[in-house]
Amino acid sequence: MLRTRPAAVAGLFYPDDPGQLAAEIDRYLDQAPAPAPASVPPCALIVPHAGVPYSGPVAASAYRLLRPWAEQIHSVVILGPSHHLAFQGLALPDCEAFETPLGRIEIDQALAASLQQQDVIALAPNEAAHRLEHCLEVQLPFLQRLLKRFRLLPLLVGEASSDAIAEVLARLPPPPGCLLLISTDLSHYHPYEEAQRIDADTSQRILALRPGLVGQQACGCRGLNGLLTLARRQGLSIEQLDLRNSGDTAGSRDRVVGYGAYLLH
Template sequence: MPSSTRAPAVAGSFYPADSGRLNDQLVQLLAEVDDPGGPPPKMLLVPHAGYVYSGPVAAHAYARLTGSRIERVVLLGPAHRVPLRGLAAPTAEEFETPLGRVVIDRAAMAQLQDLPQVVANDGAHALEHSLEVQLPFLQNVLGDFMLVPLAVGDASGDEVAEVLDRLWGGDETLIVISSDLSHYLPCAQARRLDGATIARVLALEAGIGTDEACGAFALNGALQVAHRRRLRARLLDLRNSGDTAGDSSRVVGYAAVAFDEPAP
């Protein structure tokens, strides 16, 4: 019988397994971001590498949530380890990190049961880091919230957009899209490619390729919805692992983008 709790898989590798060290790292990363002010965004694009590499970029997105009243986070990221058609929903009741447990919004999950592109698949979640690394940041800035985690495999933009429309909600709901950008290019080449990719993201243009963003399937669906709902995209940070903690000859690109709802 599946466990009711999805245990952390990358604590101790992507981020500290000790809760005190983890909290200290999060506080430091968030403190390095200038006070953004303004209302929280409706949607975020965030990277998902180890915190030493992408944490400073992710912090620019999560700092925008300080003081918000978000109650539910819809979290989509790519399935790296399991071949997957469509979107995978877990059967677990909770996701756990060193900072505690986050309750899954089963009522929201039930809203997706009739969609053929959404399947129950715990295997897609068991070792997946693209969703897990977002949780400590969210726990730090939001405190208590409910989670709708979906690992995204081969899915069309329309299929992802249909899921996001079902879960869109109001001010209480935040959408988080987890994706890195280009992988293992020389730094100068990565900056050119990532700059072009982010220009399209800021213009809300879908059609991003998987060589441009590893979370392209989720991102393209999110961009379709953002365009239709007239969200405004703002670039918060754009760097790569050569800029943060890695070898500049072979880098991974990271971006933080906020998507704001139009003014009433």
């Protein structure tokens, strides 16, 4: 039996019934704007990580782009912020698989081992950091509904420089075989119109590939800054796919959370 991290937020951030969860994810994907035909696969996606009724419609605008490449993506690397535990570097899972109500996904142990050979940043298993973390888990049902067969490398980001993270990301296999996801929400708990202004400014910084974002702009700023640093070095292009907040999707407009979805190619 594989040592498996069970779902921590099923029934909280997304339905714990497999049929209901699959139907909800499929509905968001089907309702997302149809993308223009792409001749090249995504290098990376930036996606939000709130409860699926809140951020799911925004995330789906990015995930829908994966449909033409579903059979070619064999490994998915996700970077997201640690909400529960502070540490240095990047945290690997201390298990062999992650589980959601839609099934089990094996950890890409070979890719993890290859990244551990780098010496620019601490990269070690940290079961405590992963145990209750939602920012990686909420991405998995989308991937399970879209991809044919893939392995997962979920990485939580602790205290780390943008340059060091960029160095790690530069060592990943190229697309379409490997897909990189950065999991982050934008501003938190501002009134609706104020959040719109803050998130519009943050989005312009993202589109200009300007690292230096802080937690008040994007909770996953460290992983995001690492990706933006790498994108500048490699001359990648970036496209905004969606920019909304919880007041647009499923919540009150008194105190909202911002969500953005972006494509790098």
